[in-house]
Amino acid sequence: MSPIPVHLAVEDDLSELVIRRLLLDTGRDYSVGGVFGRGGFGYLKSRARNWNAAAAAGKSILLLTDLDHHPCPPGLIEEWLDAEPHTNLIFRVAVREVESWLLADRDGLADFLGIGVAVMPSQPDQIPDPKQSLVNLARRSRRRTLRESIVPRDGSTAVQGPDYNGCLGDFVRGHWNRNAALGGSPSLEGAWSRLMVFEPTWAA
Amino acid sequence: MPQLLKHPEAFKGPGLSDDPFGKNFLELVARTPETKRRSRLKAIEEALQLAVPQLINLSDVKDETGVPHLEATYTHWRPGAGRQREDQFSDGTLRLIGLFWTLLDGDAPLLLEEPELSLHTAIVKKLPSLFYRMQRKRKRQIFVSTHSWEMLQDKGIGGEEVVMLEPNNEGTIATVASKNSDIRKLLSSGLSIAEVALPRTAPPNLEQLSLNLE
Numbered sequence: 093m094s095p096i097p098v099h100l101a102v103e104d105d106l107s108e109l110v111i112r113r114l115l116l117d118t119g120r121d122y123s124v125g126g127v128f129g130r131g132g133f134g135y136l137k138s139r140a141r142n143w144n145a146a147a148a149a150g151k152s153i154l155l156l157t158d159l160d161h162h163p164c165p166p167g168l169i170e171e172w173l174d175a176e177p178h179t180n181l182i183f184r185v186a187v188r189e190v191e192s193w194l195l196a197d198r199d200g201l202a203d204f205l206g207i208g209v210a211v212m213p214s215q216p217d218q219i220p221d222p223k224q225s226l227v228n229l230a231r232r233s234r235r236r237t238l239r240e241s242i243v244p245r246d247g248s249t250a251v252q253g254p255d256y257n258g259c260l261g262d263f264v265r266g267h268w269n270r271n272a273a274l275g276g277s278p279s280l281e282g283a284w285s286r287l288m289v290f291e292p293t294w295a296a
Numbered sequence: 297m298p299q300l301l302k303h304p305e306a307f308k309g310p311g312l313s314d315d316p317f318g319k320n321f322l323e324l325v326a327r328t329p330e331t332k333r334r335s336r337l338k339a340i341e342e343a344l345q346l347a348v349p350q351l352i353n354l355s356d357v358k359d360e361t362g363v364p365h366l367e368a369t370y371t372h373w374r375p376g377a378g379r380q381r382e383d384q385f386s387d388g389t390l391r392l393i394g395l396f397w398t399l400l401d402g403d404a405p406l407l408l409e410e411p412e413l414s415l416h417t418a419i420v421k422k423l424p425s426l427f428y429r430m431q432r433k434r435k436r437q438i439f440v441s442t443h444s445w446e447m448l449q450d451k452g453i454g455g456e457e458v459v460m461l462e463p464n465n466e467g468t469i470a471t472v473a474s475k476n477s478d479i480r481k482l483l484s485s486g487l488s489i490a491e492v493a494l495p496r497t498a499p500p501n502l503e504q505l506s507l508n509l510e
Binding site: 252 | 421449
């Protein structure tokens with residue numbers, strides 16, 4: 093089987109880690125070229141049409157963004173592209189943030205954080221602010237290092253702790269049970285299904 | 297400063313007390329007791345894996361005149377190419393080695409002036425969490441001065457940790473970023489220090505710069 097070259101376009105480091113883990117888990121020979129973005133959704137939105145054009149020119153591109161406060165993924169994709177996504181562009185939207193894909197592994201994340209599984213949300217795609225939920229769950233953690241790394245200090249204006257990406261990166265790489273997560277998050281399941289069957293088409 | 301290590305012959309003289317620019321860094325490493333020195337260089341080599349994955353076996357040696365050096369092997373060189381010394385390391389590699397050593401050295405308050413210099417922006421982005429991880433066990437206070445957008449876009453940095461230095465015609469005003477209610481609200485909405493505070497520290501009337509040079 094020949095490698096499937098793909099460029100990534102992501103909002104942040106955590107999204108990139110999740111996508112890389114998914115690509116690896118497919119067992120298909122994905123080969124990651126460039127990584128665009130990691131500077132928030134504004135940049136992704138401003139470049140989405142360029143990537144769709146690049147996809148039409150024969151480049152395969154995987155774009156992952158958070159839905160955030162947008163009403164629905166199809167509406168976001170239409171607004172960003174103003175056209176149908178080319179078949180070489182895998183445009184996936186995490187509902188509402190990529191953190192919901194981590195929350196979807198209820199047992200795994202509860203175990204990693206050292207909290208009871210009963211407090212884990214059962215339908216993370218329905219949560220309005222998954223990142224805040226994850227931070228609040230970490231607040232309950234019995235593991236001080238994790239708690240202090242993920243949760244901002246009392247009274248801080250920061251929305252996350254000082255080593256949020258580092259800690260959750262460790263979780264994604266070493267603890268995240270992707271199979272369990274697939275059953276808990278329809279937006280993750282949709283992204284996974286596409287990655288399992290994606291075949292780029294080459295420009296003539 | 298990497299140049300001080302690469303070209304020591306160009307910077308002769310007594311140097312400054314406390315050696316703020318690392319002129320005597322190699323002597324400092326050589327003077328450190330062996331066990332501590334080895335374990336620190338090992339820890340630095342591991343941390344460097346992120347940035348310079350082909351560099352292995354970082355160690356210190358003395359040349360025939362007794363002058364200390366750092367040496368490492370670059371795995372992508374042909375076998376038997378020999379080890380490289382500090383004058384062949386990149387500026388960024390030397391800066392990271394000096395930065396990591398300093399972070400591991402002692403528990404006194406530490407002042408880092410623009411640690412982003414010579415480093416790739418992808419590494420600069422990771423510096424705040426790296427500083428946090430390295431001081432977590434020691435509870436060491438670290439002061440960092442920076443203009444780096446990449447470093448300040450880390451959303452784990454709170455406005456209460458940041459002192460903005462805003463130049464104006466009278467001088468420079470120092471303000472804790474979170475004391476400003478505008479900034480506080482913007483940060484709490486999920487924007488970063490880079491977006492909210494950094495632009496305020498730019499010199500006033502900068503847009504006239506190109507005109508003045510004509």
